[in-house]
Amino acid sequence: MIRALKRGLKRLAGDRRGASAVEFALIAPFMILLYLGAVEISLALSIDRKITSAASALADLVAQDDVITDGEMADIMTAGGVIISPFDTGPLQVRITSVLMNGSDEVRVQWSDAIGMTAYGEGGSAPVPAGVLQRNRSVIMVEVNYQYHTMFSELGVSQFDISEVFYLRPRQSIVVSRG
Secondary structure (H helix, E strand, O other): HHHHHHHHHHHHOOOOOOOHHHHHHHHHHHHHHHHHHHHHHHHHHHHHHHHHHHHHHHHHHHHHOOOOOOHHHHHHHHHHHOOOOOOOOOOOOEEEEEEEEEHHHHHHHHEEEEOOOOOOOOOOOOOOOOOOOOOOEEEEEEEEEEEEEEEEEEHHHEEEEEEEEEEEEEOOOOOEEEE
């Protein structure tokens, strides 16, 4: 009986027919995770590019006008959602602000509109880096935020917070007014 068991174990140890299947079973989960991770990073980079494009396009649309009406602003805000399609517009946050530096170097908000976030109060301050504004000039500041939710929430990576701030000087006048 022990001899038969020894022969059976020797025969089993020499059999290599299932080695490839075992190797594949060990490597496959890692390879699938690697592939899905590459797809997820690719999608996150794509939405990042779209957020950057949205910020610059919205600033450009506002900067081309000298007086922005409520209807024009609603259309411009809608354009932000169109630019990021086919991605979900639910997590999209946009704030468009006109900021003026007066003659005494005080930076003040002239007007601000937002969707998904709070607009700045008129006459308040806004975070504008040094060197962007000149005395008695204004700048259009567009802030776009997006929370991209990943498929890897079980692994601790549930979302990427993507944001972009874009500054553009008005083209038609010194200041873009709200009408």
